[in-house]
Amino acid sequence: xxxxxxxxxxxxxxxxxxxxxxxxxxxxxxxxxxxxxxxxxxxxxxxxxxxxxxxxxxxxxxxxxxxxxxxxxxxxxxxxxxxxxxxxxxxxxxxxxxxxxxxxxxxxxxxxxxxxxxxxxxxxxxxxxxxxxxxxxxxxxxxxxxxxxxxxxxxxxxxxxxxxxxxxxxxxxxxxxxxxxxxxxxxxxxxxxxxxxxxxxxxxxxxxxxxxxxxxxxxxxxxxxxxxxxxxxxxxxxxxxxxxxxxxxxxxxxxxxxxxxxxxxxxxxxxxxxxxxxxxxxxxxxxxxxxxxxxxxxxxxxxxxxxxxxxxxxxxxxxxxxxxxxxxxxxxxxxxxxxxxxxxxxxxxxxxxxxxxxxxxxxxxxxxxxxxxxxxxxxxxxxxxxxxxxxxxxxxxxxxxxxxxxxxxxxxxxxxxxxxxxxxxxxxxxxxxxxxxxxxxxxxxxxxxxxxxx
Numbered sequence: 001x002x003x004x005x006x007x008x009x010x011x012x013x014x015x016x017x018x019x020x021x022x023x024x025x026x027x028x029x030x031x032x033x034x035x036x037x038x039x040x041x042x043x044x045x046x047x048x049x050x051x052x053x054x055x056x057x058x059x060x061x062x063x064x065x066x067x068x069x070x071x072x073x074x075x076x077x078x079x080x081x082x083x084x085x086x087x088x089x090x091x092x093x094x095x096x097x098x099x100x101x102x103x104x105x106x107x108x109x110x111x112x113x114x115x116x117x118x119x120x121x122x123x124x125x126x127x128x129x130x131x132x133x134x135x136x137x138x139x140x141x142x143x144x145x146x147x148x149x150x151x152x153x154x155x156x157x158x159x160x161x162x163x164x165x166x167x168x169x170x171x172x173x174x175x176x177x178x179x180x181x182x183x184x185x186x187x188x189x190x191x192x193x194x195x196x197x198x199x200x201x202x203x204x205x206x207x208x209x210x211x212x213x214x215x216x217x218x219x220x221x222x223x224x225x226x227x228x229x230x231x232x233x234x235x236x237x238x239x240x241x242x243x244x245x246x247x248x249x250x251x252x253x254x255x256x257x258x259x260x261x262x263x264x265x266x267x268x269x270x271x272x273x274x275x276x277x278x279x280x281x282x283x284x285x286x287x288x289x290x291x292x293x294x295x296x297x298x299x300x301x302x303x304x305x306x307x308x309x310x311x312x313x314x315x316x317x318x319x320x321x322x323x324x325x326x327x328x329x330x331x332x333x334x335x336x337x338x339x340x341x342x343x344x345x346x347x348x349x350x351x352x353x354x355x356x357x358x359x360x361x362x363x364x365x366x367x368x369x370x371x372x373x374x375x376x377x378x379x380x381x382x383x384x385x386x387x388x389x390x391x392x393x394x395x396x397x398x399x400x401x402x403x404x405x406x407x408x409x410x411x412x413x414x415x416x417x418x419x420x421x422x423x424x425x426x427x428x429x430x431x432x433x434x435x436x437x438x439x440x441x442x443x444x445x446x447x448x449x450x451x452x453x454x
Contacts (some may be wrong), residue, residue: 001049001050001069002049003072003073003075003076004076004080005049006048006049006050006073006076007073007076007077007079007080008080009048009049010045010048010063010073010077011077011080011081013040013041013044013045013048014032014034014039014040014045014061015034015035015036015039015040016039017081017082018035019034019035019036019039019040020032020033020034020035020081020083021033021034021035022083023074023077023078023081023083024074025070025071025073025074026070028064028065028066028067028070028375029062029063029064029065029070029374030062030063030065030070030073030074030077031060031061031062032060032061032062032063033059033060033061034061037056037061040054040056040061042054042055042056045063046379046383047356050065050066050069050073051063051064051065052064052065052066052360052363052364052375052379053360053364053374053375053378053379053380053383054378054379055374055377055378055379055382057305057378059103062374062378064374064375064378064379066363102308103308105311106308106309106311108171109311109313109314110311110313111167111171112164112167112168112171112224112314113164113167113313113314113317113412114313115167116160116163116164116167116317117313117412117413119156119163120156120157120317120320120411120412120413121411121412121413121414121422122156122411123152123153123154123155123156123157123410123411124320124409124410124411124412124422125410125411125421125422126149126152126153127153127410127411128410128421128422128423128424128425129149129153130146130149130150130153131410131424131425132425133145133146133149134146135425135426157217157218157320157321158187158217158218159183159187159217160217160218160219160220160223160317160321161183161184161186161187161216161217161218161219161222161223162180162183162184162187163180163183164179164183164220164223164224164227165179165180165181165182165183165184165223165226165227166179166180166183167179168223168224168227168228168231169182169227169230169231172227172228172231172232173231173235174227174230174231174234174235174254175234175251175254178230178234178251178254178255178258179227179230179231181255182223182226182227182230182255182258182259182262183223183227185255185259185262185263186215186216186219186222186223186226186262186263186267187215187216187217188215190213191213191214191215191216192213192214192215193215193217206264209264211263211264212268216267216271217321218320218321218322219270219271219274219318219321220274220314220317220318220321221270221271221273221274221277221314221318222262222266222267222268222269222270222271222274223270224270224314225266225269225270225273226258226261226262226266226267226270229258229261229262229266230254230255230258230262233253233254233257233258234250234254234258237249237250237253237254238250241253274318274322275322277315277318278315278318278319278322278324278325279324281315281319281330282319282324282325285329285403289403289404290400290401290403290404291400292403293333293396293399293400293401293402293403293404294396294397294399294400295396295399296330296333296399296403297333297336297337297340297395297396297397297398297399297400297402297438298337298392298393298395298396298399299392300333300334300337300395300399301337301338301340301341301373301377301388301391301392301395302392304337304373304377305377305382309334312330312334313412313413315330316328316330316331316412317412320410320411320412327408327409327410327424328408328409328410328411328412329403329406329407329408329409331409331412331414331415331419331422332399332402332403332407332408332409332419332423332427332431332434333398333399333402333403334415335371335402335415335416335419335431335434335435336394336395336397336398336399336401336402336434336435336437336438337391337392337395337398337399337438338368338371338373338395338415338416339368339369339394339395339398339415339416339435339438339439339442340390340391340392340393340394340395340397340398340438340439340441340442341368341373341376341377341381341388341391341394341395341442342364342365342366342367342368342369342373342376342416342439342442343365343368343390343391343394343438343439343440343441343442343443343446344376344381344387344388344390344391344394344442344443344445344446345361345364345365345368345376345380345381345387345391345446346361346362346365346366346443347387347390347442347443347444347446347447348361348380348381348384348387348446348453349361349362349365350447351446351447351453352453354453357380357453360375360379360380361376361380363375364376364379364380365380368416369416369417369439370416370417370418371414371415371416371418371419376391377391384451384452384453385451386446386449386450386451387446387449387451389445389449390442390443390445390446390449391442391446393441393442393445394437394438394439394440394441394442394443394445395438395442397437397438397441398434398435398437398438398439398441399434399438401430401433401434401437402430402431402434405427405430405433405434406427406430407423407424407427407430407431407434408423408424408427409422409423409424410422410423410424416435417435419431420432
């Protein structure tokens with residue numbers, strides 16, 4: 001494979017050097033911000049040797065090469081164009097200016113929650129282990145092992161406001177350590193634990209207002225709103241506080257003002273917003289049943305194209321941390337949609353005679369079973385249209401099944417086969433059946449539908 005030739009072939013297909021504002025790469029994709037996306041010939045780019053797909057998303061033109069190869073192509077491309085090594089952060093900032101408000105919101109929530117996902121996933125896995133220990137009676141609930149596992153599994157949710165405070169402040173332009181401290185204020189032991197509030201809580205009078213002394217352990221939206229307010233206060237203070245006093249005065253006034261605002265106003269409003277969203281989704285789940293799964297599963301992959309799906313992490317976390325729900329019933333639906341796109345993609349392998357397309361469909365389709373759908377969706381299914389529709393069909397059927405059988409998960413972020421690790425033990429069989437339904441339905445529909453292949 002001639003890497004230099006690939007880079008030279010790509011450049012005119014992207015509109016030439018003058019059309020490229022910035023460039024970077026991730027583990028699998030060349031990420032470009034173009035001055036005019038319409039000048040890029042995506043169909044021709046997909047025919048370049050080594051390219052597994054090309055799509056525009058989140059203000060970037062993304063060319064999929066795969067692990068290892070993308071590094072080599074980027075090095076040649078950067079040398080050819082004279083572009084410096086743009087950091088991923090700089091590239092994202094350049095792309096963000098071109099997003100619509102919904103996409104910017106989704107990007108913001110994604111930047112806040114994606115760094116937290118490892119903590120929530122590990123907590124979910126520990127919850128699954130604890131559930132198995134409890135269900136099979138491996139140890140007594142009074143034993144040290146059981147108590148420690150319970151501590152390990154709940155810790156991330158207890159300090160969730162602290163984690164969100166850190167990442168949200170960084171995203172909103174505030175001091176992340178002040179954000180984490182604000183999270184500590186809202187989970188302070190002086191406040192009644194949010195999960196035991198049903199047992200009663202005390203109130204205090206402050207400036208004629210009655211303040212409920214209830215903590216915000218495990219909450220999402222109160223922290224997001226509180227940290228946004230804190231960041232705005234901090235940025236405005238830095239403009240007026242003299243440099244000599246900034247280190248002392250700004251943090252002091254920021255926490256003082258933000259703490260009062262959070263406890264008196266923003267916290268209760270955010271709690272109501274989060275509870276309202278969770279209860280609305282729970283009501284749809286309980287009353288619409290399989291129909292809700294059919295709709296959500298059948299539309300999720302279409303939402304992925306817009307990039308707005310990243311904002312769902314906040315909603316899923318809210319479901320997990322709401323004591324009245326305490327389970328993620330959305331992620332199994334998304335998992336079915338992802339698996340279905342893999343089934344639709346792999347069907348193309350048996351329909352095409354093109355060796356290059358065959359080489360793309362297998363790894364792209366298989367990666368969907370691991371929860372990674374970009375290569376299949378943008379590299380194959382959308383390219384030919386009807387396979388994508390077949391994936392929507394399979395996702396709808398799989399989504400309907402997992403909702404009808406009440407499949408739940410204990411964390412966020414894992415779908416497909418890795419998702420088995422965070423599925424509630426009682427739901428493992430139905431989750432597996434749902435994946436088979438989603439994959440088989442999409443594979444069959446993609447096979448039977450008539451469409452032209454290159």
